[in-house]
Amino acid sequence: MSVKIIYHDNYNIDIGLLKFLHPFDGMKFGKVVAQLRHEKLIDIVEPAQCIPEAAVNNFFSSLTRRLVLHKRPVLEALEAPYIPLLPYSWLDKRILLPMRWGVAGTLAAAQSALSGVDAWNLAGGYHHANPHSMEGFCIYNDIGISYQQLIASGELTADDKILIIDIDAHHGNGNARTFIDNTNVTLLDVYNADIYPNTPVSRQRVDIAVPLPTGTGGELYLNKLSAALEQLSSGYKLAFVVAGTDVLATDPLGGLSLSVAEVAQSHRLVYQCxxxxxxxxxxxxxxxYGKDSAAAIVAGIREVAG
Ligand SMILES: [Zn+2]
Incomplete structure (x- = not known):
């Protein structure tokens, strides 16, 4: 099995002293790559360019297109406090631009997979954003933007069946809302049902839902994940896996209780299926968002790419 890693130094988000106000580790991508750089079997490539502004604007509703240009709604989406003297240009350069590079990575990864080489984009998986809303640290729904671009370029057709497997600890409400009326997109979502986001409309959109209580450990998690994966069939043109590592016991936000080895095993189960x-x-x-996140990503990549 061969899996290409998609990474760019521009993914890294350096928010300086603001990091004391927020759990987001924006420098994680570079830490992961530093550990993988010298492994022979692992091929690391960069997206050729940032996602064009037009691609983002085609995806956004007219309201979101305007809101993303203002400091207050962007800071609210990032769950950061309002900072009066902070210029919008700083936010755009330090946080939004790296995320747009992350979207470009998702598109590049999808193009690679469609041409025969599976790919792992270290950034992306912004599964709380949708055309009408930026929220939960997510500004741009990278899967939705990439899907739109792939249809525009003819690499996908609107009739192609797409699968989204979300094993991040949080429910992927943004993906559910983005594809709420698209019956060609199947959603499998394993999530902590006790935490954000708890919107019934998006939860009901999930085709194969695995809601779990806070504190769920690795054994039950992996059993439930396996049972959900068994419900899948072939015929999909492409699968996106939102591989968030906030299911780790050491994560401050996810509320689940997996070890690093169990997270890597979840990646392997999904990929084998x-x-x-x-x-x-x-x-x-x-x-x-925890101290073991980079280690779990590295372990997962080794399971899948090794
Ligand atoms: Zn999450």
Whole structure:
């Protein structure tokens, strides 16, 4: 099995002293790559360019297109406090631009998978954003933007069946809302049902839902994940996997209780299932806010790419 890693130095978000106000570790991507850089089997490539502004604007509703240009709604989406003297240009350069590079990585990963080489984008997996809303640290729904671009370029058609497997600790409300009326997109979502986001409309959109209580450990998690994966069939043109590592016991936000080895095992289970069904696969970063997040991503990549 061969999996390409998609990474760019521009993914890294350096928010300086503001990091004391927020759990987001924006420098995680570079830490992961530093550990993988010298491994022979692992091929690391950069997206050729940032996602064009037009691609983002085509996806956004007219309201979101305007809101994303203002400091207050962006800071609210990032769950950061309002900071009066902070210029919008700083936010755009330090936080939004790296995320747009992350979107470009998702598109590049999807193009790679569709042409025969599965790919793991270290960034992306911004599964709380949708055309009408930026929230939960997510500004741009990278899967939705990439899907739109792939249809525009003819690399996908509107009739192609797409699968989104979300194993981040949080429910992927943004993906559910983005594809709320698209019956060609199947959603499998394993999430902590006791935490954000708890919107019934998006939860009901999930085709194969695995809601779990806070404190769920690795054994039950992996059993439930396996049972959910068994419900899948072949025939999908592409699968996106939102591989957030906030399911770790050491994560401050996810509320679940997996070890690093169990997270890597979840990645392996998902990948083995998708390969058995011959579905081209893209892994995406998703959330992960604890001290072991980078280690779990590295372990997962070794399981899948090794
Ligand atoms: Zn999450």
């Amino acid at each position: 998708l390969k058995a069904l011959h579905i081209p696969t893209v892994f995406l970063g998703g959330g992960g």
